Every structure is written in structure tokens, then in C-alpha cells.
Amino acid sequence: MEDRLDALQGVPLEVRQVRTALTREFVGLLDLGDLPALSPAQRERAFLSRALAAKAAQLVSDCTAAEAAEAVVDGADDHGIDAVLVSPATAEIWLVQAKWSDQGTARLDSTTTQKLLHGFQRLVDLQHDRFNARFQRLTGRVTAVLNAPTLRIHLVLAALGDDGLSQGGRGLLAKAASEFNKVGEILDFEVLGVVDFHSAARRDAMPKPVSVTATLSDGWHTNSTPYQTYLGTVTADELAMWYEQHGERLFDQNVRYPLGPTNVNTAVIESLLTNPHEFWYFNNGITVLCDSVRADYFARRAQGQPVRLELANPRVVNGAQTVAAVHHAYGLRPQTVAEALVAVRLICLDGAPTDLAQRITQATNTQNHVEARDFAALDPQQELIRQDFALSLDKSYVLKRGEPEPAPAAGCNVAEAALALTCAYPDADLVAGFRQDSDVLWRRGPGGAYTRLFGSRPSALQIWRSVRLLRQVRDELATLADGLEGRGRVVADQADLLIAHIAFQLIGSDGIDEPGDEWEARLEATVKLTGVVLSTLTDRLNARYGQYAFLIRTFRDGQSCRHLVSDVLRSLERGTDQQTTAPRRPSRERRPNTVPLLVENGLISDGTQLVYHPNSATEKEALRHWLSEAPERYLATWVNDSRKPLVWAVDGRHYSPSGLVLRIWEEARWMERPVAVNGTRSWYLPGEGSLAELAGELLADAETAGDGPGGE
Structure with missing residues (x-):
């Protein structure tokens, strides 16, 4: 089933990975023949709801994917039961109620529980004619097991959310179990949440032991x-x-x-x-x-x-x-x-x-x-990135030398990922360091780049987009170099990574790890500027160092590279030609990213104060002293601007959420800072949550209002 990336913006990574894993495992196995009139989006949501029910049945019973798919009875007249799995050999019946959520916010409440108990009661009362045709195929096996002396019935409530079962729902289940088990231990219940399904997706992505x-x-x-x-x-x-x-x-x-x-x-x-x-x-x-x-x-x-x-x-x-x-x-x-x-x-x-x-x-x-690169394969973070590539993107991430390389469209290796993240890093010193000694990418601690590149575990989507931008800039430079001679050609050959670094500064990191086509449009616009950047870099190089500068040494010197990048960016910013301005985010009619969504709904009033919260223990420890020296460094004021909604209390300038976090990291001189950040998770409205959480609630409310079939 086709993934619609634009529909996944703001969706937590774990949910995206579960979605991909369910699609890969159950596409072609689940029957959707009773849903001919649905739109593609509604049909996909119905598929995912049924796939979740099937996966829940598989997790609790250890059956095959085909057997789990056969157990799905979701649809009209399912009476709150989405899957029925019967094991005559062990005299067990599993009754599954599944709730899918595109945002990972499904809730198990009293209403959900009551529906499942209603269907359970009809099943044990042998009112099987009340159920749909899918259930009718199972009637013989269900009746036989119900008559078995060692009968066990398991109620399974599965929801793609992390709220768990409400107190009211748990009370209803406990009461039902107490009444039904007066004649023996027959009935029990189990609750599955997003953690269970994500763990299963990760296990399935790992190679089986030999x-x-x-x-x-x-x-x-x-x-x-x-x-x-x-x-x-x-x-x-x-x-x-x-x-x-x-x-x-x-x-x-x-x-x-x-x-x-x-x-x-x-x-x-x-x-x-x-x-x-x-x-x-x-x-x-x-x-x-x-x-x-x-x-x-x-x-x-x-x-x-x-x-x-x-x-x-x-x-x-x-x-x-x-x-x-x-x-x-x-x-x-x-x-x-x-x-x-x-x-x-x-x-x-x-x-x-x-x-x-x-x-x-x-x-x-x-x-x-x-080689120094080889030991990166031992880093557990790299294995998690490999799983992220497989689950989120259905692509390969090769860790070890000697392992077959994927086709360009099918993935990348860890070395290419490290080089792309190096170009994306805000400080050009890393690019210069790589030109001096490529092993710097794999060194940890002072002077090394590995922790800065991979310490905060960039997402697979961020890495893949970075790799694609680097590839496309290099391809564009190769084409341009064929028509150049002399110094221009040398710059195109020797400064490819520095030009890619400038491209990353132009495009920015906002939204790089959010699904959707907005960043893709910015990538295309940025690549088109490669020729302009090359020409400007050549001019700035001549102006600053003269036309006889030793280029190889210049591009290996961190200070020289920083000066050149600053010169080029200032020149492009002053340029009046439309082609020489940094690419802007295109207007969209599809689901907006976090900030546009909040602005569009007017959820936060102008002048509201937001507080910066570091997202990791490493980030918190690195910035603690610098932030505590001046408390205003934590604070920003909200303005309803879809591009730069934060006004920092320190300098009064406007920033995007990610842009301000990167500025804070730079001002604090955090040398091990990551390549990019999702700033909407770092800025909090006191008492309400982060910007990302507020947007998630808006999307969840919209999702609930437009609930399609297949979820109950």
C-alpha cells in the first residue's frame, strides 16, 4: 500500500515505523472487499486498523501473519470484535478490539471496553447469527472450543497510543472476569499499546539468529x-x-x-x-x-x-x-x-x-x-539507525565494509551518511577537517566528529535527505565542471563538499525530519542554486585570497572555509537576482507542519512566553552553565508568523523554533552539538506542553472528528 508522506507530518517516529511494518507484513493478506466506496485515505486507514488487529492476534498467540489475517472479522456487525483467533489444540479463543490512530493517540476508554464485552457476551451465548459473514466462517471452531473442558478466553484490547486502558475500562473488565470466572479460571484480558507494536516492528526488522x-x-x-x-x-x-x-x-x-x-x-x-x-x-x-x-x-x-x-x-x-x-x-x-x-x-x-x-x-x-570506520558498526546507535531505515523508509543502511552496497535509490552506507551529515553541520570546520583526514569522522571526544554527527541519533529521514542533497549537489557540480576551464573547474572539483555545506546552510534544517513534500521542494530549489554558489564562491575566493591561492590547502583550513562560507552567504543575501536568494518554503494546500498548523488555528496568542527545554540529558548537561548565567536565554515570545514565530529575549530577533535552538547551541559553544534539531519539541508553553505536542493534539482532534470506518 502506498505511503503518503504528506499525511505523516508531525507523526511520531515510532508510529511511522509501526505503520510501515504493518503495511509490509499484511498487504495482500487482508480482505478489504467490503469497503469499495471509500476514498484512498479512508481505505488505507481501514487497512491499518485491521492490520493492527491482526498483529495483536499474532503477538498474543504466536500465530503466523496469514493466520492472524484470517482471524480478522472487522466490519459491519462485528459487535466490537475486530479479530477472533481460535486454537482447537489448546482450547483457547482470543477476541481482539483494535483502535488505530494516524498520530499514535488512540485511547482505550470505557466505551471501547463495553463494545468488546458486548460482543464477548453474544459469542459465549452462541448468538453467532448476529455476527457478520467473516465471523460465520469461524462458527464451527468457536462452538467446539466453547464446549471444551479446558476452555480459556483472552480479551485483547490493542490501541496505537500510550495512554493505556482507562480506569473505568479496567474496572469493567475486572468485573466481567470476576463474574465469568466463578466456575473456574476461564477469562482474562491483556492490553497492548504503541510500545508493544513498536518493539515487535523492531524485532521483525532484526535478522533471525542461526x-x-x-x-x-x-x-x-x-x-x-x-x-x-x-x-x-x-x-x-x-x-x-x-x-x-x-x-x-x-x-x-x-x-x-x-x-x-x-x-x-x-x-x-x-x-x-x-x-x-x-x-x-x-x-x-x-x-x-x-x-x-x-x-x-x-x-x-x-x-x-x-x-x-x-x-x-x-x-x-x-x-x-x-x-x-x-x-x-x-x-x-x-x-x-x-x-x-x-x-x-x-x-x-x-x-x-x-x-x-x-x-x-x-x-x-x-x-x-x-579502518576507523569499521568500529562504527559496533555502535548500538548505528543498529537503531539501520532499523529506522528499514522500518521508516524501507531502505538499506549498510554499516560494514564488504557488505553489498545498495543501489543509489535503495539506500546508502554509513560512510556516505557521515559525509552528508558533515556537510550539513553548521560549522564548516568539519568539512575542512575531513579534507585533512577522513578518519576524523569516526573519532570521538575532543577533535573528533563522530559524537557531533551521530551522538543524538539523527533519524533515517534526516540522514536520507542529507545524503540526497549531497548527491544532487555533487552531480550538478560534475555537470557544470564539464563546461569550465582553469580555476573555475578546480573549484568545482576541490570545493564540492564546501559548496554542499553552503547548500545546507541555505536550505536550513527546519522540517528535515518531518515527512511530507515541503522539504523536498526546498531541496529541488536549493540544488538549482549550485551554479550560483559555485560562481559566488570563486569570486569570493579570489577577492579574499587572490587568484593564485593554493586551493587544496585553502579548502583544508577550517578558518579559511568559515570565512568563505560567511562571504558567500552574505553575498547571496545581498543579491537582487531571484536566483541568488535562499529557497523559501513553498505555500502548501496540504496538511501543514507544526508551526503553520498552530498559527492557522490561532492556538497561541501573540506575546505568549515560551520556555526552552533541552531534549536530552547530554544537551541539558552541555548547556546548563551557559543557560543559568542569564535566565533570559531560556525565554522566547510567540508571534503568529508561520516562518519565524519566536522572538528571543536575548536579542529581540525572530527565529524559527529549530533556528533558535541552533543559535543557542552556537552561542553556548557546544562543540558536540548535533547536526540538526526538531525545535518544536524543545519549546514549551508552560502548563500546556511542547509546540509539537500542541500540534499533535490539534491533529488528533481533527482525526477524531473525521473518524473513518474500520476503527471500531
């Missing part, structure tokens, strides 16, 4: 203190079969995937094929982590005796190149490779500290050259 068998011959050793460890050898052909069966899944926790025919790997293959009996002496072996180990001895149960170890969720954290090289050699001469032994170190993580796997991985990767 298992392998390691056969250790005579002479192996084990140590149980402090963690269960096995040291021994396995035959090379057994190792080759691990890779044959599971491929690169074995290396999910490694810093990189196999790199192909490097010099080291070529030597491994040659050693296996020419002298397999001595391979063990010349190879460092592999290190494998696993979640659990089950030992199956061939004869006597004793250390050193032949044993077969079943490893649950194995990860080759050191030796990925060896495993891939062994597999390659095995494909050439299997009988020869079968004669070789490979040293293995097996470490069971059951009961170990949560960070042990990461520390082992970092410490053991030395046989092939490890």
Missing part, C-alpha cells in the same frame, strides 16, 4: 571462569560449511564483512591448497561468540574427549577473512581443504556483561587492516 555445530577433536580445553570458553580446532571443511549454510550472517557482529581477495586472504587460500597439514601453524584462527552452548560427547564425557558443540547465535568476531577464504578454497579443492585444521576460540556470553562482546570484537580485529 546455529552451527563445532566438532572439537582430541586435546581441546575449556574454562568456565569467568566465562565459559572452549579452545581447540575444527576441520576447515566444517568451517566452510558454516559459511555455505549461513554466509555473511556469521559476521553480523564483526566490524566488517569479508573484503574479498586482499593480500592476506589470498595467502590464506594459497596456504590451504598447497600445504593444508601446516595451515594451523600459520593462521591465527577464529574467535566465535555465542549465546549458549550444548555439548554432545561421542564417548566419554571429559575435557579433551571428542565433542560436538551446538552454538546458538554464533558470531565470528575475529577471523571473518579466514572463514571466507576457507570457503573459497573449499570450493576449489574440497578434499585438500578437509585435511586442514583451524584454531577456534569459542566464548559463551551467557551471564557475561552486556559490553563484553563489543570489547572482544574491538580487541581482536588486527589480522587485516581495520
Whole structure:
């Protein structure tokens, strides 16, 4: 089902990810044949409501997606029951009431509960003829289970919201359970909210664990203190079969995937094929982590005796190149490779500290050259970004070297993401630093850029749009360079990242992580200015440093880059040609973003005071001293301007919510500040909530007023 990005503005990230996951899992499985007259938007909402009911049934019963979809009975005459799942084997019935909300604000109240109880009563009273045709298909199974002596009935209330079940609704359910269970424990109830569905979406996006068998011959050793460890050898052909069966899944926790025919790997293959009996002496072996180990001895149960170890969720954290090289050699001469032994170190993580796997991985990767970028793959934040790409955008985010690269339209890798975020960063010093040493992107702490780029975990949408802007500016520069000669061509080639940085300053970060086509229109307008920026940069470069300046060194110097960016932006701002002005947000007839929505509805009066609240503990700690020096730094006054509604108490100038947060970060000299911010979540109306929350309430009210079919 097609995603309508413009309909997702202001929607929390978790809700967008649940929406994408439900669509991916249940499209084509759910019947919407009873809803022919609905508009596309209403039809999509009905689909999502039924998909939510199906997912709820799947979560509580562990059935398949197809079985869950078959259980959906939502529609006319459903009597408050959206899904009925029957298990004759266990004599269980699950009755699901689901409430979808596009904004993640669905509520489970007394009315919702009463509808479900009404349908439940009719079901147990065998009034099945009152239900719709979908339910009629299940009548035989329902009746049979109702007559079973071990009958259990589970009422499931599922809502895409985080308010939980109201006190009144919980009281109704408790009373019903108390009355029904007088003859035995038959009825219970369960409540599912947005947290449950988002957790399920994240689990579904993660790769499923594998298992392998390691056969250790005579002479192996084990140590149980402090963690269960096995040291021994396995035959090379057994190792080759691990890779044959599971491929690169074995290396999910490694810093990189196999790199192909490097010099080291070529030597491994040659050693296996020419002298397999001595391979063990010349190879460092592999290190494998696993979640659990089950030992199956061939004869006597004793250390050193032949044993077969079943490893649950194995990860080759050191030796990925060896495993891939062994597999390659095995494909050439299997009988020869079968004669070789490979040293293995097996470490069971059951009961170990949560960070042990990461520390082992970092410490053991030395046989092939490890780049600074490789260790970013171990950052849990990067895995969350990868999941965000998959769930929110249905795109790939490649973390490790050696992993197949996605097609340009299908995603990006972490290196391209880091470079795009570097160009988007407000300070041109990062771009200059990258020109000096590309590893600066992966360093943490003072002088490094990694924390500034990824510390606050930018959203997948923000990263993807940043990558696209960088790509399009570079493509435009490549086209322009073909028609240039001399200094102009050199600037186009050498200053591509600096020009992209200027483009990011022109477009601004407002709305970059909000779905919709408004930012897309600004992107297109900004890319069209690439030629103007290139020409202006060349002129400003000549004016400031002369026409004989050493360009390569100039673009590697942070101070020079900052001066040039400032010169170019001032020149563009003074320009009278329409093409040389920064792109403005286009007028829209579709659902507005947060600020236009608040202005349009007149929710906040002119002159109302707003307060700045840092959104994270890191941000709060970084700004605490600076803000406390002058309390007015926290304060801004609201004016009903859809572009710049905040007047800062410090300087009296007008800002957008995100623009003012970025200004505060800059004034506070927060060196580790993120690339962008959603400022509507940082400015609060005392006693009412953030700007984003106020807009969300408006959208929720509008949603309730226009409630379509399928939700009850």
C-alpha cells in the first residue's frame, strides 16, 4: 500500500515505523472487499486498523501473519470484535478490539471496553447469527472450543497510543472476569499499546539468529571462569560449511564483512591448497561468540574427549577473512581443504556483561587492516539507525565494509551518511577537517566528529535527505565542471563538499525530519542554486585570497572555509537576482507542519512566553552553565508568523523554533552539538506542553472528528 508522506507530518517516529511494518507484513493478506466506496485515505486507514488487529492476534498467540489475517472479522456487525483467533489444540479463543490512530493517540476508554464485552457476551451465548459473514466462517471452531473442558478466553484490547486502558475500562473488565470466572479460571484480558507494536516492528526488522555445530577433536580445553570458553580446532571443511549454510550472517557482529581477495586472504587460500597439514601453524584462527552452548560427547564425557558443540547465535568476531577464504578454497579443492585444521576460540556470553562482546570484537580485529570506520558498526546507535531505515523508509543502511552496497535509490552506507551529515553541520570546520583526514569522522571526544554527527541519533529521514542533497549537489557540480576551464573547474572539483555545506546552510534544517513534500521542494530549489554558489564562491575566493591561492590547502583550513562560507552567504543575501536568494518554503494546500498548523488555528496568542527545554540529558548537561548565567536565554515570545514565530529575549530577533535552538547551541559553544534539531519539541508553553505536542493534539482532534470506518 502506498505511503503518503504528506499525511505523516508531525507523526511520531515510532508510529511511522509501526505503520510501515504493518503495511509490509499484511498487504495482500487482508480482505478489504467490503469497503469499495471509500476514498484512498479512508481505505488505507481501514487497512491499518485491521492490520493492527491482526498483529495483536499474532503477538498474543504466536500465530503466523496469514493466520492472524484470517482471524480478522472487522466490519459491519462485528459487535466490537475486530479479530477472533481460535486454537482447537489448546482450547483457547482470543477476541481482539483494535483502535488505530494516524498520530499514535488512540485511547482505550470505557466505551471501547463495553463494545468488546458486548460482543464477548453474544459469542459465549452462541448468538453467532448476529455476527457478520467473516465471523460465520469461524462458527464451527468457536462452538467446539466453547464446549471444551479446558476452555480459556483472552480479551485483547490493542490501541496505537500510550495512554493505556482507562480506569473505568479496567474496572469493567475486572468485573466481567470476576463474574465469568466463578466456575473456574476461564477469562482474562491483556492490553497492548504503541510500545508493544513498536518493539515487535523492531524485532521483525532484526535478522533471525542461526546455529552451527563445532566438532572439537582430541586435546581441546575449556574454562568456565569467568566465562565459559572452549579452545581447540575444527576441520576447515566444517568451517566452510558454516559459511555455505549461513554466509555473511556469521559476521553480523564483526566490524566488517569479508573484503574479498586482499593480500592476506589470498595467502590464506594459497596456504590451504598447497600445504593444508601446516595451515594451523600459520593462521591465527577464529574467535566465535555465542549465546549458549550444548555439548554432545561421542564417548566419554571429559575435557579433551571428542565433542560436538551446538552454538546458538554464533558470531565470528575475529577471523571473518579466514572463514571466507576457507570457503573459497573449499570450493576449489574440497578434499585438500578437509585435511586442514583451524584454531577456534569459542566464548559463551551467557551471564557475561552486556559490553563484553563489543570489547572482544574491538580487541581482536588486527589480522587485516581495520579502518576507523569499521568500529562504527559496533555502535548500538548505528543498529537503531539501520532499523529506522528499514522500518521508516524501507531502505538499506549498510554499516560494514564488504557488505553489498545498495543501489543509489535503495539506500546508502554509513560512510556516505557521515559525509552528508558533515556537510550539513553548521560549522564548516568539519568539512575542512575531513579534507585533512577522513578518519576524523569516526573519532570521538575532543577533535573528533563522530559524537557531533551521530551522538543524538539523527533519524533515517534526516540522514536520507542529507545524503540526497549531497548527491544532487555533487552531480550538478560534475555537470557544470564539464563546461569550465582553469580555476573555475578546480573549484568545482576541490570545493564540492564546501559548496554542499553552503547548500545546507541555505536550505536550513527546519522540517528535515518531518515527512511530507515541503522539504523536498526546498531541496529541488536549493540544488538549482549550485551554479550560483559555485560562481559566488570563486569570486569570493579570489577577492579574499587572490587568484593564485593554493586551493587544496585553502579548502583544508577550517578558518579559511568559515570565512568563505560567511562571504558567500552574505553575498547571496545581498543579491537582487531571484536566483541568488535562499529557497523559501513553498505555500502548501496540504496538511501543514507544526508551526503553520498552530498559527492557522490561532492556538497561541501573540506575546505568549515560551520556555526552552533541552531534549536530552547530554544537551541539558552541555548547556546548563551557559543557560543559568542569564535566565533570559531560556525565554522566547510567540508571534503568529508561520516562518519565524519566536522572538528571543536575548536579542529581540525572530527565529524559527529549530533556528533558535541552533543559535543557542552556537552561542553556548557546544562543540558536540548535533547536526540538526526538531525545535518544536524543545519549546514549551508552560502548563500546556511542547509546540509539537500542541500540534499533535490539534491533529488528533481533527482525526477524531473525521473518524473513518474500520476503527471500531
